[in-house]
Amino acid sequence: MYYLPVVGAVANAFSVIFQRIILVKKKVDIKSFQVTAFLAATLLFLPFVYFFFHVSPEALTTTNIILFLVVILFSIVANLALFYSIKGEKISSLEPAFALEPLFTVILAVIASFFFEGLFDRNLNIVIPAFIAGIALVLSHVKRHHLRFDNYFIAAIVASFFFASELVVSKFILDYYTPLTFYFLRCLGVFLVSLLIFRPKFSGINNKIRLEILGIAFLWISFRVIVYYGYLNLGVVFTTLIVMLAPIFTYFLAWWILKEKIRWQDIVTSLIIIACVVYAVLI
Structure with a gap:
């Protein structure tokens, strides 16, 4: 079961590079890309919805319903x-900035655990390694020139937080859906709202x-889907810790495909x- 979030981390790394x-x-504009990508995700789900919809x-x-709408808004x-x-x-x-996402996730999950008992992890054998990994990930990328935040860097921080x-x-609300159903409805919602708001032109695609x-x-x-499965079966913090392996794959792929230095x-x-990750798995 532990290997599934690793597979998810690899998929996430590839998606960032290809995006x-x-x-x-x-040279595809972001509004057209968002609408097209979420339409594609929705269409890919259709063959499976009949069998796994719940x-x-x-x-x-x-x-x-309000919480689900919040999920769609945050995703957009x-x-x-x-x-x-x-x-x-x-x-x-x-x-x-991207490295902040898992750290934000762990912090928000730990804060929520004090208000919603049993819904989020509070096992120190998992929380502490997750914090260490998250902080190490952030600090390894902090350079002096990053203190001068430009619009792109701020946007990346906003993306990580949301x-x-x-x-x-x-x-x-994940317990009320199967992971496939939840992500299908999320993608469908993001697609419809984005299409309504942006009305993009697809001539350049x-x-x-x-x-x-x-x-x-x-x-x-x-x-x-793997992340949702992990949240339901492994917990939010533990799944997030394993998914922190994604930057490792991103480093390699950025070097291999985009020719960026490691x-x-x-x-x-x-x-x-x-x-x-090894410590949390073995303990």
Whole structure:
């Protein structure tokens, strides 16, 4: 069961790299990309919805519907901020901001655990390694020039915060859906709202790019469904700790595909994260 979040981390790393390629090299605007990508994710789900669709009656209460709408809103904000940041800046320059997402997730989950007993992890054998890994991930990327925040870096921080907030809010209602159902409805909601608001033109997206976006949507689905499964079965903090392996794969892929350099700090941080994950799994 522990290996599934690792698979999710790999999928997430690939999706970040390919998103930058489409947004920058293929020059697709962020609004068109958001609408097209979430349409692709929704369509990919359709063959499975018939077999795996499940929504408990509790999901239809007023409170839980509002929480689901909050998830959709946070997702729209987070994705727009993410696409804007990676379209305008190198991934390696944005990593300090992206590194905040797991740390935000752990902090928000721990805070929520004091108000909602039993819903979130508070096991110190998991929480402490998660904090250590998260802080190491952030500190390894802090450089003097990053103290001068530009619009792209701020957008990446906004994306990290809203992705983390979305994931924590999702935990409150995940039990009322299957992971596949929840992500399908989330993607459908984001697509419909984004289409209504942005009304993008798709003339600049040819069939080849559409297929590439379909591939990215598949990676999104793989990552998020695995994360939701982990939240339900392993806990939020523990799953987040394992998913922190994603930057390790991102470093490698950025070096391999985008020809960006790997620093010694990245190697040290990777070893710390691996050590924290191994400790949490064995303990």
